[in-house]
Amino acid sequence: MAWNQPGGGDRDPWGGGNRNDGPPDLDEVVKNLQKKLGGLFGKSRGNGGGESSGGGGGFPSGIGGKGVAALLVVAAAVWAASGFYIVQPAERGVVLRFGAFGDVTQPGPNWHIPYPIEEVIKVNVDNVENFQVEAHMLTRDENIVDLELKVQYRISAPETYLFRDFAPEKTIRDATETTLREVVGQNPLDSIIVSENRSQIADAVEQGLRTLVERYQTGLEIVGVNIQRAGAPPAVKEAFDDVNKAREDKERFENKAEAYANEIVPRARGASARRLEDAKAYRAQVIAEAEGESARFLSLLGEYKRAPEVTRQRLYLETVEQVYSDTSKVVMDTNSSNNLTYIPLDQLMKQRTRTAPQQEQFDDLGTTAADPGDSQATERVDSRGSRDRRTR
Template identity: 45%
Template sequence: MAWNEPGGGSRDPWGGGPKGGGSGGPPDLDEVFRKLRAQVQGLFGGRMPSGPSRGPGATGISLLALGAFVVWMLSGIYIVDQGWRGVELTFGRHSDTTEPGPHWHWPRPIGQVERVNVEQRRIAEVGYESMQNRARPVSAEALMITRDENIVDVRIAAQYEVSDPFLYLFNFRMPEQTLKQVTESAVREIIGKRELQYVLTEGRTEVAQETGRLLQEVMDDYRTGLSVVQVAVQDIQPPEPVQPAFEDAIRAREDEQRTINRAQAYANELIPRAQGQAARILEEADGYREQVIAQAEGDAARFEALVPQYRADPQLMRQRIYLETMEEILGRVPKVMLDSESSQSLMYLPLDKLMDRRGSTTALSGETNIDVPQERDAISPTQRAREALRDRGTR
């Protein structure tokens, strides 16, 4: 029979008797809470249900103070995440900088812990402002003047991170805004020392490097606790209203450079050729000089060899020298000399053909001697002189 069926009596599932009767009934919750409250009041002082009131007990106060102290001490436990640093302050004074991991420090109001992310790359933008994946130009920061008094639009980004958390937090007020202002000042100084053409072409890398170096020096002097990681030039260009004119100037410079390169290539081709020709001419001149010197020395030696013979018979040597000279001179003249005493046998000699053949032979060989059939009646005076000299020498 179930406990709640008719006729089951006043039994309940806890096995107790009727409500409020017997020891087997369910406990009265109101009575339980009433007894518990009375015990707590008796522990910490107060009026007991069946007795006079008394002050707080020493044991209760001690337990309460101990519990509060334990909770306060446990609140000093903190954890530093990876890439962060914890800056501990005791009575407002820096006491330690902790690494990632669990640590304990005096809780408030004695101690305080500030956490700083030292691995986050922060960016200071000069000349523009990034907004929702697009850049908005800031003309007040971007427009700068060069050394040659031209205006240029410069956009630069400086990446930095925290190197000293304590200096970053407490040594300098608004270090990030200061870094941006110093970046702008450094860029203006560097751009102001260089000309526009250099800045627009090969000077971009130098501008970034010099800006980073100068910015780091200022940050170290100010002791801001910031370290410059990289300075990147986003864009350097003329102001927008004059960009078409600058593009024309750039194209003109490119044409100029192309013409210069073409001329240089032609010069590189022509100069070695001219140098080779000059070297050949010098070699030919040296060879001609040696030839002339050798010929002169030979002529001098030949004349020196004729001196003893000239002294032995001056008249004969004069005649020989005269004949040799006349032979050389007349050999260059396109004429045929015949003996007028016995020239009947040469009446029909084809002199015109001989002269033509003599001219062609002279043009090819550079000489003027012609092989003319000589008979006994047509002997040249030179040949007669040689025969006479030969006969005299024999005698």
């Protein structure tokens, strides 16, 4: 029997029932479903007043209008409560309304219309990310330099970061390499590999990179750029190491010379200032002495004009006293008197002790000191100019 031929008893080949039975009635299916729901919520009365396990269409009548309202209120409250969320201090909340950007929320508790109307994406804006760039680049003087650069960045505009650029991290990497090649191409190799110039190169790269990142609207912010390594290619590394060593020796010698200059120049200036002050003091002393001598001479001149003889005698006596006060010899005239001469040896010895340092100084200068065994005498000249010899 063919597959489409009816079987015995007007049945299909698969042994089904009578083919005259049509598809199940839709009303009957609905009634059966209502009966099952009525079994879940309990029995309810039908329209005729009798008890039945189901009723007409809609919710079972046993629940009542108040029960349905309570269920709807609870469901609405749960749905509304799902919209509360908390944004951490380091985060910002980006609210999407039907998939499109709506708003940016600040840290703290917030609320949005629950799903499926709105949803929130939290973005960390304080976390600092970094990446490294290693490249071989051509300098202005057509040399190859090996560079290793480290870039630090963070998210500054969450909405721009999420929706403006498809791959902001790749964009910032490409912008970094572009800016680095531009800066390196404007400087010679010597200025790039010198450690003192690396900060200037890094600053130039950072400024150019900030401009490109803002122009591309990536939503990222450059935090810092540091050059980790900058050197010559391996083929010429030894030669450049020698150059760097010579440059360091030059700087060391310059620093040493500068330190010596800083030490000797103030000392020379101090000595010069001291000599100038000594010269000023000596000039003031000489001028004062000259002025004093001039005043004394003028005073003596006045006295001499009033009493020439007396003034002349006075000057003579003062001069003789000054001359003989510094000598250690005593002159005696033994022929003019028969008086016994007494020599005070104890006083002479004290005088010799006091003048010993001066005699040693005279000996050092080649001057012969007086013999302590020589006879000494004092000579005085009275106001009349005669010599009065007295023994001591």
